[in-house]
Amino acid sequence: MAQEGCPTMKPVFLLALLAALPGCNAVLSEGSADLAGIGGAALADAVTDNGAVAAGIGIGVQSAARAGLQYTQRRLQRAEQDRIALTAGPLAPGAVARWSIAHSLPIAEDRAGQVTVSREIGALSLRCREIVFSVEAEKKAADFYTAIICQNGNRWKWASAEPATERWGALQ
Template sequence: MRALAVLRTRWQTAALLLLATIVSGCAAAPDLVGLAAGGTAGALTANPYVGYGVAVGTRAATDASLNYIMRTRQGTEQEAIIHEVGLMQVGETRAWKVEHSIPIGNAEGRMQVTRLINNPIAPCKEVAFTVVDKKTKSFFLTTACQANGQWHWAQAEPAVPRWGFLQ
């Protein structure tokens, strides 16, 4: 009976940690999920080493999963912008917008091709664009070049703090 009460308390604690994760955003999610999994595993096995191992492994897996999801979402935004840049002429302004299947982090903005850069390697365009999310509006300037009939960023991706310095 006592074991059942301990398990119920552990599950309530895990539920509270999950709620705290949702409220605090994704930054604390790996730590809280690892803590909940490690605490539960340690309690069920009565072995702190097992609990610690489960906590570290769960935290690493959760962190890697969230990073993958964010990179994929950011890549979608970057592809939406570069696709439009390839169709635009110098001086032309267009809007861009990305709506994700899970409506968190949808983004939009405007872009303008500011100049054409002709060089012997590949034609390039300099593009200024904004990214507007709920609270902020950010301005960026970068270069896109054409290779094999498709437009690509001249850098790996725009290296900006919002996109995690992916360059």
């Protein structure tokens, strides 16, 4: 006899398997939403026989899963940006330093590269810097990007807005 709850164990297992594949953000994003939809449908089927209610539960669970994944990806992006800003902040213009980050969650690749301050920007108490940084890739040449960081108290923080053009990962 099958145990109750087994249909939801498979989607959870598959989601964990997808999470173990860093760099597969598209697969993880779509896969987690699809698996949440399947899990939500299984839950809805156990709760009601009404098709409209079941569909609403499935869509709600799917939306919550997608929002949770996007929140997590934004936090990982912010951690990468903070690491680059932290490394670039104390540099003198023209000096080069190495930055790297090892993520604790397996849904993002660990990143590394170099960063330099190309110029100082600001006046009075507004202290900002334009930086140039690289992102190394395993099987290709490093990509280079620019950003602005600003001093916020004792910390340097990312100040560049999300551009409307294509970007790597979502870091810039």
